Amino acid sequence: MPSAEPPSSGPARRRALRAYAAITAIVGALLLLFAWTAGWLSPGRLTPARMTDAIEATSTTPFPGFRRAHAKGVCVAGHFEGLPAGAALSRAAMFASPRTPVLGRLSIGGGSPYGLDAQARVRSMALVLASPDGSQWRMAMNSFPFFGAASIETFFEQTRASAPDPATGKPDPARMAAFAARHPEAQRFAAWAKAAPWSDSFANTQYNGIHAYHFVDAAGMSRLVRWSMRPQAPFVEMDAAQREAAERDYLQDELRARLARGPLRWDMVVTLAGPDDDARDPSTPWPEAREQVVVGTLVLTQAQDQATGPCRDLNFDPTLVPSGVALSDDPILAARASVYAQSFDRREREIAHGDDVDGVPPQETAR
Template structure:
């Protein structure tokens, strides 16, 4: 009977080579050199610039028209049941941020049925930081970065008509019923007549972890103490160009505006990876504190212009969900920041107007 030769043991050099190949392969995949092409922040920024018609040097590629805000957040301690983040410990914490409108044209009219947005940076004495960017709608028109790029291209205005090509947009909507559903939603939704009376939504889901290690998916809302009043959508064309920004300046001069931070806890089965899907029906909610905006400033003198409101900058106890838009937002915000950092800063539309009035005094 012939002996079967024993297999040779794998030598240390072969193991090292295998590990190196694995590391190189992983790096190449992460870099996008192999596997399906993944969008970069530059791809999304390019699509935004394409939609606008030309980049506006010195301005954000999205939400380019904005106003700085300053205030504080008073946590009531209830949020500690959901997250160990220091911002939810009972106390008073400084806040700064930005009100803005969707779009890449800083001189665009406020008479558009587009996102009103609030971006914030909240900091605690132990050097934790929470950055968040919220819109006044509960849902978003797309669920993933590729769809967002496709939407920017499909909705790019034709230079001859000033409107998107109907055939191109129709073909896009046929492939993306979620965008059509958003269009129907925003047509019916109230369009706030002030930044100060709008509810702002996280839109994306996040994961909270408390001190005992319990994890929950959540979304949140900034709910104003002032009742919302809506604009007449049939008369948006007659709205003064900077109506919303001037209104917020005048409102704040009379007194602060306040919102309650309401955290909504996901139910079993709630979708956490698609910002196009609203959570419906009864949910557990917690009022975890009050945001007060006591001052607004133009971007020329405020501290919000040269800031990246990346929503994935989170304190311990808070983490992104599996929503692919979150990683994409981080990438494109970074790209937009880098591009405008190399350009001469430009004044906001509202800033030009206010500065002219100040000079005339």
Template sequence: MPLPTDEKLLALSQSLLDQFHAIFGEYPGFRPAHAKGTMLTGTFVPTEAAKELSSAEHLNQASTPVLVRFSDSTGLPLIPDTDPNSNPRGFAVRFVLGPHRHTDIVSHSTDGFPTHTGDEFLEFLRALAASDPANLAGSPLEAFLGSHPAALAFVQTPKPAPSSFGRENYFGVTAMKFTNAAGVSRFGRYRIVPVAGPDHLDDEALKAKDANYLMDEIAARVAAGPVGFKVLVQLADEGDVVDDATIHWPVEREVVEIGTLSLTAPLEGSEAEQKTIIFDPIPRLAGIEPSDDPLLELRAAIYLMSGRKRRAA
């Protein structure tokens, strides 16, 4: 995957990477955000409804191998799983279509994103770096949140800690355009929900957990049997905004189940693979296209730039 040639986009991507490093520090070989994680392997099996939605390869064959990565937020490789800043959790899924052929879903455990554009996100990070979250009065962050309602809503959204990576809901941030074999297209956003149902910890239960409870628990859970997730797509109606990750669609919009993820084992060599794998928020295959959301090209550039740096480290 080549880097984009848009100089402005590349400069913004680098500025965002620099700002993450300014906030968290720089840890060679680790991601600037969602640094702490673990990987598993498994299989994806599509539903019949998936074929009606899209002609994409993995939605039209019997099954597809997957690699997945669960992660904590921040660029801190040793952040405790119990730290409130480790939310939202990340869940990236790679559908392995063949040698050097794949498509990915990148999701996290809060429905939405704080800003519409990368420039706004950089402004948000700079305000965060210049403020004390425990004393917001008169701070740059207070000013930013006061003038950006979507960011305020994202920050104020409850983010309870899950009992397990396998008991959390995950959301695709940006809309995709799904096109079926008949040429019919619909925009939609991914949702990934646990077969076992979501389960979150209250403050007292969280205090009893250790710093790596999520990493240890998912390894034990998958050793006891497959960990299942349903992959869903919430479909936009005509007139819904599909290029702004801060705008939620009405809850009554149709949701289609497109398949099941069955995670069956920890990935052997997970630590090394996490340093080399570069997930791509842009699907890059027939049957699923990116929307015009400005975050997509930016995120793809950031992931590629930071991924190349990880590999070099």
């Protein structure tokens, strides 16, 4: 019986060389893709690191161990009660269940963990709905009804324009005005910020998911939607004098006082897109006349300091969705996942390194 041909000679050797070449090509392609994604081959390209750097630069003081945006917040917990109307639109397990556990965080805008609650124009709600089947739904919502930028590049430009001038410690008004002049959506957002009334509580604030998603039902039918958490607590306006007089932790203290009296509730309201509504542009609100459906109720029962609470180490990545919910092709939504991950990794490294915040170890104060 003839012996097997050694791989060092003849056709076997050529086959082995072709196999090695194919493996090398695959590895090379992966390295090239990784390098391109990281921005190494195009230094001017916008990357998650550059976007996170720009967000960090909007704060005059670094706060290691804290979130780069919405640094000040409070952990909350409760549950979500799904409704049949939600199950009809989406096969997500959360709508079929009468009670899904929820962990979350209520926060204010800005990079300082010591900001004044009542003077923060933007309030936010982030949630993790964890179904018994192991699926999760992570949401990130804000009090503004639409985004101030139509693209991630515009948001990067806006973030850089709002960075404080080293000479004054405040954004340069001329630079901000020049940015707004080039972007009508920024003007729309500024008009909202100036005219919309301020709520006097986390509990009576509406939180909006500004991105479009697809709800997919049991039959596989997909509907484009946006959603909001609309408070059952009646809205009460807070005027400028009240905001000036409020204590630093006013919103957190007021929230705890309300929770001591009983649970707080928000209706989850889904807006169904019309044929002309653009899924890719979170800066354009959909018309009020669009069909709206109440699909469930969020119930919050507890609050806890973020330094020791269960929300501290959570990354509220809004692209983590359950079966029955699918991402739209909104590029800003896609970019948020990588920027959130970048921010999360940085603060985890800072905690591990033991960086101090104003002389206090970050593990005692962070996030």
